[in-house]
Structures are given as C-alpha cells and as structure tokens.
Amino acid sequence: MEKNARFRDTFVRIIPIFVLALVIxxxxxxxxxxxxxxxxxxxxxxxxxxxxxxxxxxxxxIHKINSSAFEKISFPxxxxxxxxxxxxxxxxxxxxxxxxxxxxESHYQYKTQELISLESKYTNFKNSINxxxxxxxxxxxxxxxxxEEEILRHLDDLKNNWRAHTEATRSRQVRNSDRYKLTLLIFxxxxxxxxxxxxxxxxxxxxxxxxxxxxxMDNSRLASLGEMAxxxxxxxxxxxxxxxxxxxxxxxxxxxxxxxEASFTSAMDxxxxxxxRISKIIKGxxxxxxxKVDDIDVVKIKEVFETVQSVCDDSMRSKGIQFKVNYDEDxxxxxxxxxxxxxxxxxxxxxxxxIDAIEEHQSIDENRWISIDTAFRNNRIYFxxxxxxxxxxxxxxxxxxxxxxxxxxxxxxxxxxxxxxKSIVEQHGGALLxxxxxTKDGNFVMELPIVTxxxxxxxxxxxxx
Numbered sequence: 001m002e003k004n005a006r007f008r009d010t011f012v013r014i015i016p017i018f019v020l021a022l023v024i025x026x027x028x029x030x031x032x033x034x035x036x037x038x039x040x041x042x043x044x045x046x047x048x049x050x051x052x053x054x055x056x057x058x059x060x061x062i063h064k065i066n067s068s069a070f071e072k073i074s075f076p077x078x079x080x081x082x083x084x085x086x087x088x089x090x091x092x093x094x095x096x097x098x099x100x101x102x103x104x105e106s107h108y109q110y111k112t113q114e115l116i117s118l119e120s121k122y123t124n125f126k127n128s129i130n131x132x133x134x135x136x137x138x139x140x141x142x143x144x145x146x147x148e149e150e151i152l153r154h155l156d157d158l159k160n161n162w163r164a165h166t167e168a169t170r171s172r173q174v175r176n177s178d179r180y181k182l183t184l185l186i187f188x189x190x191x192x193x194x195x196x197x198x199x200x201x202x203x204x205x206x207x208x209x210x211x212x213x214x215x216x217m218d219n220s221r222l223a224s225l226g227e228m229a230x231x232x233x234x235x236x237x238x239x240x241x242x243x244x245x246x247x248x249x250x251x252x253x254x255x256x257x258x259x260x261e262a263s264f265t266s267a268m269d270x271x272x273x274x275x276x277r278i279s280k281i282i283k284g285x286x287x288x289x290x291x292k293v294d295d296i297d298v299v300k301i302k303e304v305f306e307t308v309q310s311v312c313d314d315s316m317r318s319k320g321i322q323f324k325v326n327y328d329e330d331x332x333x334x335x336x337x338x339x340x341x342x343x344x345x346x347x348x349x350x351x352x353x354x355i356d357a358i359e360e361h362q363s364i365d366e367n368r369w370i371s372i373d374t375a376f377r378n379n380r381i382y383f384x385x386x387x388x389x390x391x392x393x394x395x396x397x398x399x400x401x402x403x404x405x406x407x408x409x410x411x412x413x414x415x416x417x418x419x420x421x422k423s424i425v426e427q428h429g430g431a432l433l434x435x436x437x438x439t440k441d442g443n444f445v446m447e448l449p450i451v452t453x454x455x456x457x458x459x460x461x462x463x464x465x
Contacts, residue, residue: 054100061093090126243274298451301336301381302327305372308347316351321358321368323351330376335451338428346421346432347372350385350444353417357389373442380449384435386442397434 064085097119246267253263305325316323336343354370362368366388373384392400396407403419425432430448 050099050103054096054103057092057096061089061096064089064092240278243271246271246274296337296339298335298337298456299340301334301374301448302332304336304338304340304343305347307340308344308351312348312351316355316370319355319359319368320364321355321370323370325372325374327374328376331374331381334376334381335456336381336428336448337451338448339424342424343428346424346446349417349421350446354385354387354389354443358387361390362388371442376450379452380430380447383446383448384442385444385446391443392434400434401432 101119250264250267309323309325313323351370358368358370368388370385370387373386375382375384401418401422422432425446425448428448430446433445433447435442435445
C-alpha cells in the first residue's frame, strides 16, 4: 500500500510537469527555429541594397571604361586624360566587383555560378578594351568588338534575380512565421487541454483513492471492534450487574425498614461511579466508531490512550491480560496534532495483534501482559509496545508492513492492518517501526511530533485543555 501510494503520488506530480515541460520545450525550439529563420531571411534582405548598389557601380564602371576607350582612340590629343579615365573605370569596376564578390560569397558561403560567369565575361571585356585602346583611330572601333552589352545584360539579370530572390525570401519568412504561430497555437491548445484532462483524471483518481483508503481504515477499525465485541459486552455487563445488585440490596433494606442515610449514600455513590464507568466505555466506543477520520485536533496524547484503554481494558482483564501504559514525567501531558479516531485505530490494532499472539501462544494460567512505555526527546514522543507473547519471527520481519501479508488463519486477518497503521502514523508526521531490540524497545516503536508552545500560540486552533 505504501509503495502504491508513493507510485501514485510520483505519477500525479510527474505527468503534468512532463506535459507542461513538453509544451514549453516545443515553444522554445519553435521560437529558436523561427528566430534563426527570421535572422537568416533578414540577413538576406539586409544584403540586398549593398549588393544591388555594387552591381550599379559595376554598370557605371562598364559605361565609363567603354567610353574612355573610345574617346582615347577618337581624340588623340586627349589620350593622356582618357587613359586616366580608362584606368579609373577599370579600378572602379575592380573594386565594385571585389565588394560584390565578397558579399555574395559571404552570403552563400561558396562561389556561385553567376559570379564565375561574370568574372569570366569581365576578363574577356578587359582584354577587348586593351586591344581597342591600342588602336590608332576610331574608324577601326566597333562596339561589337567588346562584350559590353553582354556584361550589362548579365548585370541586369543579376539585379532582377537578386530582387526576385529577396522577394521570395520575404514571402517564405512570412509563411514560416505564420506556420509556426499556427503550429504553436494548436500545440498549446491541445497541450493545455491535455493538462486539464490529466488534472481532472488525477483529481478523480486521487479522490477515489482517498475514499478507498478511508473505507479501508473504517473497515479495519470496525473489524477490530467487532472482534472485541465480546469483551466490550463484558465490560458493560459487569457494571450493570453491580448496579442491579445494589438496587436489589436497597429494595430489601427498604422493605425491612433497615435503610439509613449512610448506607443509602454509599449505595448511590457506588451506582454513580458504575454509571460513569459505563458512560466512559460507551463514549470511547462511540468516538472510535462514529468519529470522523479527517478531524484533526490538538489533544493530549494521554487522552488518546485513555480512550482506547476504556474500550479494551476489561476485555483484556477477562482474558487474564494485564494492560498498563507507563507515562514518563515529560511525555504525560504532551500535545499532538492528530485525528483521534485514526490514532486510536493504530493503537487498537497494535493491541489487538498483541492479544491474538498472547492467546495463541500462552495459556490463561501464564503471566499475560501488554505494556506501552513512553519517552520524550527532541520534540518527539516515543511509544514502545511490548507484550508477553513470543514476538515477531525473524522470517516475517521484512514483510510485516507489506499489504496483504498476515500470519493469521484465513478469514481472521486481511493483512491490511499494519500497512494502514504505518500509513496513518506517517500522515501525522511520525513513524511506525519494528523495534530492533525487543528486550529494550518491545515489538513496535511509534513516534509522533509534538505541538510546541510556539506552534500552539501561532495556530488559529484553540488550545485543548
């Protein structure tokens, strides 16, 4: 039961966190992808103007080169000036081409076919210009001798291609952004619905589990009381017999006119004490049967044990078992925050197991006893359960808290008592352990945290007197 509870609690915590982490991770990865795509696309768009500008400079340089070469051979008197212009045009084209080449290679990370083609055409163009510029007169010059128009067409194609490429990049960026937003929206909606659905099922499952736990606790408590029903009936029957005998005695004295004030007062006091004893037994039984298991109060630990003791004291006495709770001075009035019903169930179950072990292994003539010793240290109170029985065999010690493990005959034990007791004590912030040294600590050790003075006065709950 404890392992199942831990697994359930772990499952309840992990699944919503896992789904939420999945949604967040998807969002982060999607954002990273979109940012990277947007950056790349924006980088390409930002490269458009500088590249187009370099292409324009190359076009201008081509016109200048061609014009300077023609002027050089047409006007010999200005040959020196035209040679200077021709040289400037060639340098301008070289600079523009190098800048264009650097930007394109940086963008594509490799040399494109268009770049190789432009480089080849420009080399041919320079060779043609050199040949033309060495001619003596313009009559021998024809534009067809250079590939100026071919280069200009190529540059124009480059501009158009780059603009088309940039426009396609912009369009793809918009599509990617819209697609990502739609995907993220769908995933977020479905992820949220999945989390809500899981939360609903976990809540329902948790409520059912808690309900089944409460039913198990109730059944275990009532089963223990049912097995003690004979002893409880005996506890109530004995005081009733005393009352009946007192009433018969008073009636006889009244008839014989032997009634005096002293004997009457003594009889009434005896009856009153007996009625209080019955009332105490019934009150303890009522608390165990009808109390709410989820009522948490601050109570004196002694009161919890007295409630249980009032129910089973006479039952043990009828079986020849002496029962004693030994409170040390420090633990006598310590306060604990607990469900009285649940804690009483734990004590009752441990006592019942001791009674069963004693009856099975000891005769009525032997010294039968059950004791509970207390100790207080480090703001925790310890209870040591011991009895005159044989103790727990070593082969059973590892399994004693396993669900459905029992050494009792079929139909008498369910194997749920000890796991439920352990679970209850742990829910109260304590521990129920098998004692390592029986001669020193008995069979079982139960420890509970006390309510300190600071906690008591800081709580909204009133102090229990």
